[in-house]
Amino acid sequence: xxxxxxxxxxxxxxxxxxxxxxxxDIKDGEFMVLVGPSGCGKSTLLRMLAGLEEISAxxxxxxxxxxxxxxxxxxxIAMVFQSYALYPHMTVxxxxxxxxxxxxxxxxxxxxxxxxxxxxxxxxxxxxxxxxELSGGQRQRVAMGRAIVRDPKVFLFDEPLSNLDxxxxxxxxxxxxxxxxxxxTTTVYVTHDQVxxxxxxxxxxxxxxxxxxxxxxxxxxYDRPDNxxxxxxxxxxxxxIVNGRLRRGGGGAFVEADSGLRWPLGSMAGADGQVVAYGxxxxxxxxxxxxxxxxxxxxxxxxxxxxxxxxxxxxxxDSQIVLVTHGRPQVKPGDKIGLRVDPAMVHVFDxxxxxxxxx
Amino acid sequence: MKLKxxxxxxxxxxxGIPVLLWTMLPIYHLFLFSIxxxxxxxxxxxxxxxxxxxxxxxxxxxxxxxLNHFWLQLWNSLLIAVSVGALTLLVATGAAFAISRLRVKGxxxxxxxxxxxxxxxxxxxAVPMYKxxxxxxxLNNQWALILAMITIASPYSIWVLKQASDKLxxxxxxxxxxxxxxxxxxxRLVYVPLMMPSLVAIGTYALLLAWNEYxxxxxxxxxxxxxxxxxxxxxxxxxxxxxxxxLMTVGLIYALPPAAIYYAFKRYMVGGLTAGAVKS
Numbered sequence: 122x123x124x125x126x127x128x129x130x131x132x133x134x135x136x137x138x139x140x141x142x143x144x145x146d147i148k149d150g151e152f153m154v155l156v157g158p159s160g161c162g163k164s165t166l167l168r169m170l171a172g173l174e175e176i177s178a179x180x181x182x183x184x185x186x187x188x189x190x191x192x193x194x195x196x197x198i199a200m201v202f203q204s205y206a207l208y209p210h211m212t213v214x215x216x217x218x219x220x221x222x223x224x225x226x227x228x229x230x231x232x233x234x235x236x237x238x239x240x241x242x243x244x245x246x247x248x249x250x251x252x253x254e255l256s257g258g259q260r261q262r263v264a265m266g267r268a269i270v271r272d273p274k275v276f277l278f279d280e281p282l283s284n285l286d287x288x289x290x291x292x293x294x295x296x297x298x299x300x301x302x303x304x305x306t307t308t309v310y311v312t313h314d315q316v317x318x319x320x321x322x323x324x325x326x327x328x329x330x331x332x333x334x335x336x337x338x339x340x341x342x343y344d345r346p347d348n349x350x351x352x353x354x355x356x357x358x359x360x361x362i363v364n365g366r367l368r369r370g371g372g373g374a375f376v377e378a379d380s381g382l383r384w385p386l387g388s389m390a391g392a393d394g395q396v397v398a399y400g401x402x403x404x405x406x407x408x409x410x411x412x413x414x415x416x417x418x419x420x421x422x423x424x425x426x427x428x429x430x431x432x433x434x435x436x437x438x439d440s441q442i443v444l445v446t447h448g449r450p451q452v453k454p455g456d457k458i459g460l461r462v463d464p465a466m467v468h469v470f471d472x473x474x475x476x477x478x479x480x
Numbered sequence: 481m482k483l484k485x486x487x488x489x490x491x492x493x494x495x496g497i498p499v500l501l502w503t504m505l506p507i508y509h510l511f512l513f514s515i516x517x518x519x520x521x522x523x524x525x526x527x528x529x530x531x532x533x534x535x536x537x538x539x540x541x542x543x544x545x546x547l548n549h550f551w552l553q554l555w556n557s558l559l560i561a562v563s564v565g566a567l568t569l570l571v572a573t574g575a576a577f578a579i580s581r582l583r584v585k586g587x588x589x590x591x592x593x594x595x596x597x598x599x600x601x602x603x604x605x606a607v608p609m610y611k612x613x614x615x616x617x618x619l620n621n622q623w624a625l626i627l628a629m630i631t632i633a634s635p636y637s638i639w640v641l642k643q644a645s646d647k648l649x650x651x652x653x654x655x656x657x658x659x660x661x662x663x664x665x666x667x668r669l670v671y672v673p674l675m676m677p678s679l680v681a682i683g684t685y686a687l688l689l690a691w692n693e694y695x696x697x698x699x700x701x702x703x704x705x706x707x708x709x710x711x712x713x714x715x716x717x718x719x720x721x722x723x724x725x726x727l728m729t730v731g732l733i734y735a736l737p738p739a740a741i742y743y744a745f746k747r748y749m750v751g752g753l754t755a756g757a758v759k760s
Contacts, residue, residue: 173654194660206651210673219669220659267659 123184123197123274123307124149125170130179132165132331139165140331142179150305152298156318157328158354163311164279166328170309171200171277183274194223199268200277203284205260207252207267214239214248217266238266241300258289265300276301278310282317294320315355319343327351349475352400352468358432358443361406363399364472367391375415376469380438385415387464390478391471397478398470403432405466406444408452409459416459421452435460510735513728522724535729544726546716549704557691557708557734560622564629565687569679571630572637577667579638580645581653591642594635602632603695610699624700625708629693633686644678645671680748688738709734 125147132140140162147153155163168174170181172193180187188196199220207216214235221231239245242262252260261281268276278297282290298321301308312318318325319339327334327342327350334354335347346352352360365378367386374386376399384399391397409416419437426432426449433444433452437460444460452458469478514535516528537543542550579587609628610619618624648671656666672679694710701707704715709730716727742749 171654171658173657193654193658198658200655200658202651202655204649204651206649206655208652208656208670208674219656223660223665267655271659 125153125275125307125309126182126185127166127170128180128182130166130169130181131177132162132169132174133177138331140177143328143331143333144179145326145333145336147307147309150307152301152308152310152321152323154310154312154318154322154325155328156312156315156325156354157334159313160330161328162331163313163326163328167277167279167309167311170275171198172196197271197274198277199271199273199275200279201261201264201268201281203280205252205264205284207260207263209252212249212251213244213255213263213266216252216263217270220267220271234270234272235266238269241269241303242266242296257285258293261285261293262296265297269300269304274307276306276308278308280312281310282312282314290317297321316357319355325355327354329354345477346400346468347477349398349400349470352470352477356402358403358445360400360402360468361440361442361444363401363437363440363442365397365399367393367395367397367469369393378438378440380440382417382438383415384417385462385464385467386469387467391469395478396472398472398475400468400470401462401466403443403445405463406442407446407461407463408433408444408450409461416461419458419460421454421456421458423454424452507735510728510732513725514732516725518723518725535725536733538726539729539733544723546712546719546723547726547730549712550709550730552705553707553709553712554733556622556706557710558737560625560629560697560708561687561691563626564633564690565683567626568630568633568637568686569683571634572641572682573672573675573679575634575638576641576645577671580642581648581650581666581671582663591639594638597635606695606699609696613700618700620701620703620706622701622706625693625697626690628696628700629686629690632696633689637682637686640682641675641678645675648674677748680745684741684745684749688741691738 126145128144130140130143131138143162143166155166157163165174169176172188172191176189180189182188183196183198208219211219217235217238218231221234226234235248239248242265244259244262244266247255247259247263252263255263261284264281281297282293285293294317297310310317310321322339324336324338325342326336329350335342335351337345339355342351342355346355346360349362353362363376363378363382363384365376365384368375368377368383370393375383376386376397377383378399384401386399417437419435419442421433421435422441423434424431425434429447431446431449433446433450435442435444435458442460470476471478512526512528515531515533517530517532517534520528520530539547539550542548575590578584579590609631613619613624613628616624618627652670652674653666656670661669692710693708694714697708697711698714701711704712713727713730713734716722716730
């Protein structure tokens with residue numbers, strides 16, 4: 122068990138700088154997810170922590186001990202790779218025992234640890250098989266088993282579920298989370314999938330272009346995104362964004378879209394006339410029934426029932442808006458409707474800087 | 481659909497059978513000579529009137545002037561071929577591992593130099609090599625031939641093994657490093673086992689190259705107790721009454737080990753040697 126801290130980390134490949142001064146701490150036992158689009162530097166950051174990439178500037182510490190110049194094998198970490206990286210010529214048992222054998226553990230310790238890991242991961246029946254004889258999910262579990270037997274200070278996961286099909290991915294997601302709850306080992310998990318990040322993390326680091334956009338618990342990021350990037354990256358379907366100008370006066374505040382439509386506001390931040398991006402999540406919109414005063418007029422383009430929910434794609438002014446309702450509204454494409462906005466759930470960002478306007 | 485398949489196969493057979501016969505014909509002659517008595521060796525028959533194993537008896541008992549050291553020379557061939565195979569593997573595997581997996585600086589340069597050596601036919605280097613071995617005082621020492629053959633076999637071997645090892649996923653090395661493997665442990669416990677098919681192919685290649693070598697063996701070794709069987713065969717031609725039937729018998733015997741090795745490792749040869757055929 123250990124804490125991890127990154128301090129002013131920079132990374133350059135040749136003259137290209139890919140990480141621009143990143144710093145944050147991971148608490149003992151925390152499940153931290155690094156998420157961001159491909160090329161944002163999240164894997165590079167993880168590989169620096171693993172000791173697989175040189176650190177161009179800054180320091181990385183595990184349990185307050187700076188590890189910049191410590192070899193991978195002496196950092197007491199274990200890593201699960203996207204491609205599993207199982208040794209093809211070794212059985213499952215040998216794969217898991219490999220690191221202990223290299224560390225000259227005695228045969229009994231090795232046997233005990235492998236048996237324990239196999240039990241946790243339900244790999245008992247496969248111990249004498251070779252990786253090629255296993256399914257994707259089983260290989261993934263062997264890769265985790267190889268990490269568990271080490272009993273390391275930190276687990277590192279590099280997009281471990283990307284090679285699995287959708288159904289298996291959901292199952293393994295739950296397994297990894299359950300494993301963490303059981304072992305309580307500090308974990309750093311890299312993914313590009315925001316759903317994985319949301320469902321698994323204690324805290325999430327959202328990265329973009331080698332910088333941190335925001336750090337917080339999943340619901341923090343969801344409810345109070347610091348900027349437009351996080352607002353649009355977290356959540357599925359993504360947050361609706363309407364560009365316009367902030368207006369205040371008489372009865373209250375609203376955002377006047379470029380098309381002239383008025384979108385109601387709850388927040389009191391921002392100055393009159395400021396150019397803003399108005400954000401509202403699909404589930405915070407509903408169909409206005411009867412004459413609601415500040416409903417936004419729109420026209421239905423597509424209706425997508427999924428059973429539990431219905432997703433509506435509507436056109437409001439020149440914006441495409443998605444809304445999600447739990448019911449089964451009796452509407453069809455072409456219908457003219459009114460959108461009701463929950464003003465308390467509106468997010469407003471400065472259009473130029475992308476930063477959230479503080480309430 | 482099926483008929484089309486059959487005609488396509490028939491066409492291939494029409495080409496294949498003549499080529500096979502053409503290839504087999506000299507070997508058949510070799511065989512005929514070896515089972516014919518001396519008098520009827522040139523009779524020109526498809527099968528001798530009195531086939532005999534007498535020639536083999538003469539060879540195995542070393543009962544001819546040119547065959548006085550048959551067993552010793554066969555042993556020389558074997559020793560040299562196996563040494564070349566093993567040492568070339570050592571050199572080439574180490575180089576390929578360092579360049580491909582440890583990514584040492586200057587690796588590209590070494591690869592390009594290895595490729596460059598293809599441009600010079602080995603025969604052109606025979607005299608310089610003779611001179612070099614003379615400088616080191618290795619002439620008429622079997623090490624001269626072994627070293628020369630390693631020199632000739634290594635560039636190609638390095639190239640093929642480097643290409644093959646580039647295909648191993650790099651994550652394996654990283655996983656092993658995190659698991660605590662030193663470069664040597666990585667080499668021994670992960671790299672070599674995974675490269676086995678290519679290693680068998682390259683080892684066989686170098687071994688057969690040395691086994692079949694004539695020019696260098698002829699130049700670098702002259703004592704008849706040092707020479708390989710291949711060179712000894714060449715000496716037969718110096719005789720006034722060349723004992724063709726014995727020459728052919730020894731030739732047949734000499735051709736058997738390579739054939740056996742090819743047969744044993746054929747599954748590796750095809751995959752292993754083409755693995756590096758295309759620069760990827």
